[in-house]
Amino acid sequence: MADKKGPETWKEMNPGCMVFRPGSSREYHTGSWRAQKPVWQNEKCIKCGICYIFCPEGCIKEDEEGYFVADLNYCKGCGICAHECWPGAIKMVEED
């Protein structure tokens, strides 16, 4: 929550908690919820993209070489990518 800006008092709440700034939820880094992070072993990766499709956060991106990486600012560590990965290229690793 440290980097989340918001109203200080009830008087500063927008009516109905409406938010008028588009895309502002990006400022909330859900990555802080994570206990484990996904780690790709690219030598096993067949570049099928199933991790990208299944990620409920939409935080997995394809890199320039066609491999996949998670944006750890938003990855909640749910492990779905690792569960779905056919060749077992993704391991969930404890956070430090």
Added chain:
Amino acid sequence: MSKRIGMEVAIAAAEAAALCRFDVAAVYPITPQSHVAEHLSDIVADGRIDAEFITVESEHSALSSAIGAAGTGARVVTATSSQGLMYMHEVLPIASAMRLPIVMIIANRAVSGPLNIWNDHTDIMHERDTGWISLFAQNGQEVVDMTIQAFKIGEHRDVMLPVNVNMDGFQLTHMVEPILMPEQEEVDKFLPAYKPYAMVHPDTPVSMGTLAMPEFYAEALKAKDMAMAASRKIIAQVWKDWEKQFGRKYEPIEAHRAEDAEVLMLTMGSMGETAEIAINELRKHGVKAGLLKLKLWRPFPFEELKKLTKNAKVLVVTDRAVSFGGPGGPVCGEVKAALYDEPNRPKIVNYLIGLGGRDLTISDFVDMMKRAAEATKKMPAEAYEYYGVRE
């Protein structure tokens, strides 16, 4: 000028909503509200106003659709009763939290079980704390007037809350009454076109129905509660405007011969008219009896109640709902809370009446008043009584 017409009250309620030029009606029919739903549908199908009628598959969808429509900046009306209102329950606090001024016409009815389609106030009592303004009508005229007032109250920028207008099922909904139906131009003058605070539109991006973490949830609730508190002033203003334009006076508590009354009765809804006759009968026999008709259930008029009861010896509170294992009926609980800190509070006697459509006559009200008057000497043994129940 308004025309005096004879009209079934449920139909008159729908006509009143049409006079407010609603944009969307999302309604699911249920006895005894069905005539409201049917007539709203007719009004739209006949092209009498430029509006959409959403034929939903349930009450949960009715209110959800109403919220969606209101989010786009539409003036929205819905209506329900009893089980239907309970089916809406999950969505009711969301409508108020999103600060969408939807108007809901409620045909008050008992809840199952046992299955019962007749009138009492149990349905709305379950929804007391959902953040809706609750108005209670005692006759068809008040249903029409309050439906129009409801839009103006709810849409005010200091309020922005949904409003429900409560009318007794059958006793009001199915009754043909003489009603002064305002003209369209009069309503247009009273109720200007709706200017929403915000609306879902590509040109004006907004997120509605957002999440609040523990750090913000209490602040969000307080903001909603303060809007409810602010509505007291706006309701008074809207009623003043109404009186000025239409000549009919509205107050949170309408007092009848209450000024010097030693024994006061408090009613809500259509039974106030029967009770009024009983009070007049008692006055003829020299009993200092008076009546308080509660028109505003939420926000509850604490100050008005304190003022009106300060000289009474006994206050008879009638409730048309049961709070099982509670201190009495829900209205009585509020009344007792309101008067607790008063130095000269009256003795309070609570009767549960008219449950599930049980009829009450003038003599029943006279009887209640006479028996309750004894409370100055000896309070009843029980905190509340099921009036007329067969022991």
